[in-house]
Amino acid sequence: MENTRCCALEAVLCTEQRPSEYFQRLRGENALRPAFAELAALIGVPQPPAHHAEGDVWNHTMLVLDAAAALRPQAQQPFVFMLSALCHDLGKPAVTAVIDGRIRALGHEAAGLAPARALLGRHGVPAALTEQVCNMITLHMRPNLLAAQSSGISATNRLFRKSCCPADLVLLAAADRNGRLPARPEADAAAECYLRGRLALFEQSNEKE
Numbered sequence: 001m002e003n004t005r006c007c008a009l010e011a012v013l014c015t016e017q018r019p020s021e022y023f024q025r026l027r028g029e030n031a032l033r034p035a036f037a038e039l040a041a042l043i044g045v046p047q048p049p050a051h052h053a054e055g056d057v058w059n060h061t062m063l064v065l066d067a068a069a070a071l072r073p074q075a076q077q078p079f080v081f082m083l084s085a086l087c088h089d090l091g092k093p094a095v096t097a098v099i100d101g102r103i104r105a106l107g108h109e110a111a112g113l114a115p116a117r118a119l120l121g122r123h124g125v126p127a128a129l130t131e132q133v134c135n136m137i138t139l140h141m142r143p144n145l146l147a148a149q150s151s152g153i154s155a156t157n158r159l160f161r162k163s164c165c166p167a168d169l170v171l172l173a174a175a176d177r178n179g180r181l182p183a184r185p186e187a188d189a190a191a192e193c194y195l196r197g198r199l200a201l202f203e204q205s206n207e208k209e
Contacts, residue, residue, distance in 0.1 A: 038087075039061070039119070043057075043058045044056055044058070051180065057092045061089055064088065074167075076167050080165070083125065085175050088176065091108035092105045092108045109137060109138050116137055117134065136163075146194075148191070156201075166203075170195045173195060177191060
């Protein structure tokens with residue numbers, strides 16, 4: 001049964017052009033729980049409107065999922081990449097709060113590991129893949145933050161050394177940027193250029209070692 005569930009999830013995430021439609025259909029049928037209870041928990045969790053005009057964490061996750069599907073042909077590990085897109089914000093329901101008048105989700109990366117393991121375990125995702133997804137979840141905020149700060153090469157190299165797949169982490173960061181409204185094409189292009197450039201430098205340094 002576990003293998004069947006894992007294969008079914010992989011088919012949705014790795015073949016559909018818009019995987020969100022599958023999950024939206026489950027939501028419409030009131031059938032997200034229990035199989036995707038952790039995803040259902042995202043519904044209604046607020047985000048700062050200035051950065052997420054698309055609405056709650058559910059809407060953002062669905063947009064990220066479809067953005068990731070567009071990038072999927074570039075992924076080195078497509079299934080892990082798509083699972084990471086699906087699970088990247090599962091920690092937000094536990095930590096979202098209004099702090100000093102602002103909606104914040106501090107520490108949602110770490111908070112997302114337990115629900116991700118629960119969801120993936122329920123679907124029979126192998127433990128080795130689950131841990132790679134958890135690595136991606138843990139690091140998913142860092143690339144765009146470093147890009148926004150124009151951090152030095154040593155900072156991006158440290159990040160990439162922590163990553164199980166730096167190239168796919170950069171793709172996940174792109175999907176996270178693309179999965180929100182309003183669009184910021186100039187800022188997104190600058191972040192993409194920065195991260196691609198730093199990834200190339202990191203890969204070159206590894207080749208020389």
